[in-house]
Amino acid sequence: MKKKYRILILVLFAGISAPGQVSFKKFFGNPSNADFAADIYQTPAGDYVVAGTTANGDQGFDMFVLETDNSGSATSFESYGGSKNEVAQRLVPLVDGGHLLLGYTESYGSGGRDGYALRLDASGMVLWSRTIGGFYDDQIIDGVQLADGSLVIAAQVFTPSGGNDIRVERWNAGGTAVLATFTMETGTENYGRHLLLTTDGILLSGIAEGQGFILKLNSANLSQIWFKNDYTTASASPQPLLRVEDLIPGSGNNRFIAVGRAAAPNVNTVFTIDENGEVISKFNSLLSGAVAECLARSTDGSLFIAGGSQIEQRDSNGLVLNAANATDMPAGIPQNIRSLIALSTGGVALVGNTQVNQRGRDLLFGILDTALESQSSHLYWNLGPNDSESGFSARQTADGGYLLCGERYQPDTQEDIWLIKTDATGQVVWEQTTGSSGIDVVRTLDLSGNNAFVVTGFSYDVQLGEPAVLFVLKFDLEGNELWAKFFPLGTPNFSTYALVRTLSDGGYLIALSAPLVSATRKPTLLRLNEVGDVVWSKTYDGFSPNNFLRGLIETSEGKFLGVGASSGGTMHATLFDPLGAQLWSYAYGGAAGIGYGVAATSDGHFILSGATDTDLSGNDSLYVARIDALGTVDWEQYIEGGSYAWPRVQVNGAGEIFLTSTVAAPAPSGAGIREFEEIRKLTTDGMPVWVREISGLNNMVFFESHLTQDEGLLFFGYADNNNSRDYCLVKTDADGIVNTGSAWKNITLPKVFPSPAPDEINISWESTYTGPVVLQIFDAMGRRAEKISRQKNNTTASWRIEVAHLPPGTYFVQLVTDEGSVSKPFIKG
Structure with a gap:
């Protein structure tokens, strides 16, 4: 399943139908979770706003508001919820650009399910919230805004004595109820469906005492003006409508169109009423057996009728113009169109849910052309904050694109290997999930020539009683596995780390924190030939079992220089000969620390980076040093100001140094902690040139940074996206600035x-x-x-x-x- 992230953008495939009309179907969702869309409307600018419900990753659901541009590409997403379930039913656009999000909550209120209203401003921030109901199950089904800015909502409320009743309340703009209240209590079951604001009142549709009804209320005091429940099918032997589902404006003033459903025969009836609720015209629609739940009226007067997976377009007399299965899913798949709007281009926009995968539900968002068809259908983005992906390693490929590797959570096997190949703009070319039947923990990748790459990590719990194994996998750039090697490690340990580097002879060197076969943890170097066979393996004393080598390069002489931590907890750099023998090893920085970055300069020197604690106070400093081929320090710097994680170092062709790290530092106001990725540019002598920050990311860690072909930088790791952990890829220019968006030729920059x-x-x-x-x-x-x-x-x-x-x-x-x-x-x- 493909996902879209804030930085990692998936490509959108769309076709062109009628002039100016982009048509598509998009399915948003995680294979094992449920995502539902409930309502949609189009803004004056032509963008779309969708409301619905998404799994929140804690066995519950949250409301969401998704905004897209006119091509359906997501521009913002906000979710709202508490410790339990919040479900959206309706989204009411307000005159100030904000929204009223309506549904029910189980996290707040008086108990059970309570009706829930969230007042959002134009940016999606919550201005106020309100619950309605008692100790039983209640929900808000719809709302409208009056000319004076006040709000009218319709709610479903339950009492043990009266069952389900309908309550209509008027609130001021701040959400405080005013005196006007209307309640439908008949001692039997009553269900509200839809509110519609008219020029002189409010219409409400639904079910009362087993019959479909429409009633009209005075918008000022909510007193009832009239009530009608005698609507019937359009047939020689009219049958009563048992429900009236949707209600929309008709042609001209005081004309309204509704759709209802009869029991026998099972038909839907579309009927037009006047200001007094009297029927002017009507026709029936079978809708392939589906219950019609929503209507939309085109500018040419034709009507769109939708329910289940089916949609029809009929003229005002009921003649069928077009009909289609809106989801493209086979029979027997749960699916439901929940809301639709007619577009000025003659097509229709619709939302609902279906089941693309074998488990769960997926949100459907579609734009259909004038023939009720779409030119594309794609599983597009994991909308909900319901899973976890951790990115660990990335490389830029010869075509300017990027290879990304890490882990993704799968309900059946927990962590699996997740590989992604993108083009130069971050658009996904392909992605795949692979791994064993157990837990697969990915650590690093490296390119293998221009047409392949290798990935290394660990597999646990593949078979009961079996030891953990180190895996080394080789793939071509299309994601096809070329070979796989597995080496027993002994007792599983999730802190084990493996680092793979491709060597100049086509072989590979792997540094890991557990020896092969033995259950005793010792740092190990494993050298493989080009087909993955073992050339030699050596274990070492005097190094940290968890942080043996966190950075590793092959020198121009075929030796290996690595940085990490010693057994005493200090940062070290160690040089090994081509057979793995130690040539020298020295401590750098303060009394405690870990080395993470190492890069060679053109004059035979090396730049080291790490995090070090100079006084054992627990406060890390950023450390950078230049050493010669014998490990002697030419210069070194200690940089204070925050907690530094995974400091990496790169050196460009001019000898300029780029020092990068994920930083947590006190906010300037003194309240809280700021998180950001810091980039420092230094001269060859270590003098500062500039410092940049990449901020706006939550709970982020960038494990790697690399120079790119255009002399910029790439960063890869993970960050929170809608309360879940997701891959995060960031590309900067040569000045450390993040540029994004697409540009067209011969255009000048602002x-x-x-x-x-x-x-x-x-x-x-x-x-x-x-x-x-x-x-x-x-x-x-x-x-x-x-x-x-x-x-x-x-x-x-x-x-x-x-x-x-x-x-x-x-x-x-x-x-x-x-x-x-x-x-x-x-x-x-």
């Missing part, structure tokens, strides 16, 4: 200033393009912070955007036009 920007940025763009421009600001993880629509009428355009509310860090401005997009980074000071 000027963005000042940078750093304390309160606002100015954008000046000189280009031949004229037309609409969407200005967006994204943080380093690709999360949108601002979105503003503007018009460019002249060659030069200037705009100003407030950024005072943004936390410090790296951001980029993206200008999206009809012809493409262009981006420019800036720093928020």
Whole structure:
């Protein structure tokens, strides 16, 4: 299953149908979890907003709001939930650009399920929340906003004496209930379905006493104006409608269209009513046996009717124009269209759920063209925060793309190996999950020539009683396994670390923290030939069993220089000859530390990096040193200011040094801890050139950094994405700046200033393009912070955007036009 991340972007395949109409079907979900979409609407700018429910990874569900652009590519995702279940039923757009998210909660309220309303601002932040109900199961089913900004909601409430009742309440803009309340209590079961705001009141549809009904309320005091429950099918022998599911505006003032369902025959009836609820016209729809749950009306007056997996388009007289299975799933697969809207292009947008995989449910989001068809269908993104992926190692390939390796959680086998190949822009070319029937722990990869790569790690619990094994796997660049080697290790230990490097003779050197066959933990070097056969294996004393070597290179003389930790806990660098014999080993830094990075310079020297504790206080310093071929220090530096993890070092062709590390440091305000990836550029003599930060990522660790072909840097590891751990790939330019977005040819970059920007940025763009421009600001993880629509009428355009509310860090401005997009980074000071 393919996933989309904030930094790792998956390619979107889409076809063009009617002019300006992009059609697709996308299925979002994890194979073993449930994701449901409940509601959709289109913004005036043509983007989409989808609300639904997603598995939260803690055996429960959270509400979510997903925003996409007009091609269906996700631009933001926010989830909302507590310790138990929160389920979304409806999303109400509000006049200030915010939303009212409605459904039910089991985490808050009076017990059981309570109706739940979240008032969100335009950025997705919660302004207030409200519950409704008692000790039993209640839910909010729909809501509308009145002209004065107040809100009317319809809720399903349960009492032991009366069963299910319908309650309608009016709230002020702050969510406080006013006096007006309407309750339908008849002693039998009553179910509300949909609210519709009219020019002179509010309509409510549903089920009352076993009959479908529509009633009209006064919007000011919620008093009942009329009630109708005598709607029937359009047939020679009319049958009563047992439910009225959806209700939408019709043609002209005071005309409304509803859809209901009869029991025998099992037909759906679409009917038009006037302002008094009287039927003007009606027709039946079998909908291939599905229960019709939602309606949409096109600008040409035709109607879209949907339910289950089926969708029909009929003219105003009921003549079928088009019909389709909207999910493309075979019969017997659970599926349900929950909401749809007609588009100005003649097509329709719909959301719901289906089952792409063998387990769980997957969210469906589709744009169908005028023939109710789509030109693409793709499993696109794991939407929900319901699994865990840890990225450990990455390399840039000769084609400019990237190889990524790590672990992903699988319910049946727990951790498995996850491999991804991307192109130069981070678009996924292929991905695959592989591994044993046990737990597979990946540690590192390395390229093997221009057409292959090797991966190493450990497998545990493959067979009861068997020892853990070291695996070394070789693949071609299409992901085909070329060979696999396995070496017994003895007792499993999850802190075991393995580091693989491809050698100049085509063989491989692996440094690991457990010897082969023996259960006694000793640091080991294992040399393999080009087909994975053992050339020699040596164990060593005097080194940390957990941190033997964390960095390793082959020197120009065919020797091996590694850095890690000694058995005494100090940072060490050790040189080995081609047969694994130690030539020298020295301690560097303070009284405690671990070496992580080592790089060669063009003049035969080496740069070391690590984390060291100079006074055993537990506060690490960042350590960097230049040594000669005999291990003698030319210069060294200790950098304070935070806790430094996985400090790596790179040296470019000019001898310039790039020192990178994941940092946790006290926030400048003194409240809390800041997390960021730090990049330091030094001269060959160790003098500082600049320092950059990549911030905006939560619970992040970048295990590796590498120089790229364009003299930039790549970082790979993991970070939190919607409360789960996900692969995270970041690419910078040669100045340590994160640029993202796509650009088109012969376009000029905008000027963005000042940078750093304390309160606002100015954008000046000189280009031949004229037309609409969407200005967006994204943080380093690709999360949108601002979105503003503007018009460019002249060659030069200037705009100003407030950024005072943004936390410090790296951001980029993206200008999206009809012809493409262009981006420019800036720093928020």
